[in-house]
Amino acid sequence: MRPIAALALCLALAGGPALAAGDTTPPKSVDWPHGGPFGTFDRAALQRGFLVYKQVCAACHGLRQVAYRNLNEIGFNEAQVKVLAAEVEVQDGPNDQGEMFNRPGRPSDRFRSPFANPQAARAANNGALPPDLSLITKARAGGGGYIYSLLTGYRNPPAEVKLAEGMSYNPYFAGRQIAMAPPLNEGAVEFADGTKAGVEQMAWDVTTFLAWAAEPEMEARKRMGVKVILFLLVLTGVLYAVKRKVWAEVH
Ligand code: HEC
Known part of the structure; x- marks a missing residue:
């Protein structure tokens, strides 16, 4: 019994200060339609999230x-993808004169970063770097x-909290002060x-879209998983029958 009590004491001591330092509200646990072993992405939410x-x-x-071109997978057809890609200017080159030039985007282009480099991104955002969102749903606990x-x-800060300049109060962010102003305002977009x-x-929609961006092959992976389990079940049955047959005469 003693080692267990000592272990419990150690854990309690180690856990106490860590909790106090963490000082963030644990995230809401959300029941996503794409969660669980059979979940699939909600196509309508993906398209709204993209918007x-x-x-x-x-x-x-x-x-x-x-x-x-990956947008094909969330239900945009090829013509729509072409139009969406062509809306942005992409730097390409060098051409025969050795110069870089701008051209309309093509379906094979990737989404570009809005800033030329991380320094420019920080300069525009109060010193904080807006991370690339491709893998963000995987990159955060x-x-x-x-x-x-x-x-x-986002909330109003409690009275005892003094916000640093340009920061917003958000209890879910480590340290509770985030350099991203509340990005979503009622009616910011108009859904088709x-x-x-x-x-x-x-x-909800943009998080669904980002979950897809981080793991576009999720549905294929789950389908494959189901097939593999079914195969293993059948194989188990067959092997069991073989075993019974082989050992039938041995007493
Ligand atoms: C005006 C610029 C701006 C816009 C618009 C914006 N963000 Fe941010 N975002 C930031 C900055 C700056 C940070 C870094 C904050 C920090 O480190 O304090 C950030 C950080 C984040 C993070 C990372 C938080 C973490 O745990 O590190 C996520 C996720 C995020 N933004 C999602 C979004 C989403 C989704 C949208 C669109 C709905 C959005 N942002 C719109 C500037 C922006």
């Missing part, structure tokens, strides 16, 4: 791992639940399907 990314987040955040909580979590663009709706 939120494009019209709001893309002003500060890149999405470098995603190419325009709490995943999509954290992103959703962060986007919907008539869904009302409330803050929670937009946060």
Whole structure:
């Protein structure tokens, strides 16, 4: 019994100060339709989420791992993808004269970062770097639940908190002060399907979109998993029958 008590004491001592230093609210746990072993992405939410990314987040955040042609997978047809890609200017080159030039985007281009370099990004954002969002749902503890909580979590600071210049209060962010002003405001975008663009709706949709961006092959992976388990079940049955047959005469 003694070692267990000592271990419990150690854990309690180690856990105490760490909790106090962490000082963040744990993210909301969200039940995503794409969660669980059989979950699939909600196509309508993905398309709305893309719109939120494009019209709001893309002003500060890149999405470098995603190419325009990947948008096919969330239900945009080829003509739509071409139009979306052509909306942006992409630097290409060098040409025969050795010069770089700008051209309209193509479906094979990736989403570019809105800033020329990290220094420019920091200079425009009060010294803070807006991270690339391609893998963000994988890169943060709490995943999509954290992103959703962060986007919907802005509050007025409690009286005892003094915000540094240019910072906003968000209890889900480490340290509770974040250099990103609340990015979502009621009605910031207009959804083609008539869904009302409330803050929670937009946060839900854009988080779904970012979950897809981080793992576009998720549905294929889950389908493969189901097939593999079915195969193993059948194989187990066959092997069991063989075993019974082989050993039938041995007593
Ligand atoms: C005006 C610029 C701006 C816009 C628009 C913006 N962000 Fe940010 N974002 C930032 C900055 C700056 C940071 C870094 C904050 C910090 O480190 O304090 C950040 C950080 C983040 C983070 C990382 C938080 C963490 O845990 O490190 C996420 C996630 C995020 N933004 C998501 C979004 C989403 C989703 C949108 C669109 C709905 C969006 N942002 C729109 C500037 C912006």
